[in-house]
Amino acid sequence: MILIFSDNNDRTTIEVIRWLVALSKDFILVNDDEFFDIKVDKKRFFLQSQKNSFFLDDIQSVWYRRGGLFFKRYQYSNNSINIYMNETQHWLEDYILKTLESKKHINKQSNSHVNKLLVLEYAQNIELNVPEYFLAENTDEVILSKTITKAITGNASLDNISDNKDGMLYTSIIDKKEKESFFISFFQEKIEKDFEIRTFYLNGECYSMAIFSQNDDQTKTDFRKYNNEKPNRNIRYNLPKDIEVKIQKLMQMLDLNCGSLDFIKSGDLYYFLEVNPVGQFANVAYHCNYPLFKKIADYL
Structure with missing residues (x-):
């Protein structure tokens, strides 16, 4: 059985699934709005959401496209019990995620987001060749029209910036100095x-x-x-x-x-x-x- 993690309606995932269907391969698609219960059936881990269910040891390969495996957390009125329950559930979840990542896979949930600063150092x-870059809280050292700024994160976006539309943080050329300081930002030589x-x-x-x-x-x-x-x-x-x-x-x-x-x-x-x-x-x-x-x- 193939396990696929993805966003709802991701076109890339749909194209791969078409091939899996053509190849007559069994698969389970887990979208990012699902939460799973952890159960044990005859010493076997069994995961169940409102849409999907599977035994952990039936999974042979995993494609982490996007989203991930998310779990329901149980809470009790007694806080002392909750502390124990949270720790127990954490280690059960950790075991399941690590077991899935030990199988044949394309990417992993645990490292699906990389640190851009470390990547550039590596x-x-x-x-x-990497364009010269630096971090700064002002534009004092910026060479105008020859320096760009971009998000330190991956493809950063802003929700509901205007008229309920999503907004992407694009790469921009610095063409003027800022009078005020700001939070630490990423600057890079314009090539x-x-x-x-x-x-x-x-x-x-x-x-x-x-x-x-x-x-x-x-x-x-x-x-x-x-x-x-x-x-x-x-x-x-x-x-x-x-x-x-x-x-x-x-x-x-x-x-x-x-x-x-x-x-x-x-x-x-x-x-x-x-x-x-x-x-x-x-x-x-x-x-x-x-x-x-x-x-x-x-x-x-």
Whole structure:
């Protein structure tokens, strides 16, 4: 049995499931709004939600796409008992999660979010080119028009910023000084790019796409500001073998066997920007005709 963790209506998950159905494979899809009870049936762990139920030892492979395995917590009126109950439930949950991660898997719930600062340090240690970066509480040392700022987290977004719409925190060029100090923020050298590269990594293999975002004012700083009326040109791309070897080293250091990595090509140099273990890669599959969905299904 294959266990899949994902968000509701994630298109990438749906494409992989189509292949699992075509291959006649049994699977369970757990969405991020499910909470499970832990039960024991004849010494076997049994997990049950309103939508799904399964024995832990029936799971043979796991794909952590997004979301995760979440548990119901039992509470009693006696606080002394609650302390014991919480500790007991914690260790039961820990056992279940670690057991699932010990099985054949694509990514893990425990390291689905990486620390960007550590990732950049690791990348520098294996001699990937990384644009100069620093943290600051003001713009005193910022070189205007030659410095960008972006979130320290992954793809950060703000809910309900206006008219009940979601908002994405995009990469921005600093073109003026701020008078006031602010919370610690991430700044990085602005690299003049030839084009961007999105690389999908799976079990030692790299599948790359060149994104010609610099030709459009709307997308040239952050290609995620998609221009639907005039989309960027996207084509297959082969990274140099030494870069692919370094990618594999980086992913091994992060204990990841899957993820999306972003690069910039500038002249003869390739600059590493970041890795997202749960990043989107459907566009890489669609635009470049890579069989990524089937490869995931085959591995599971």
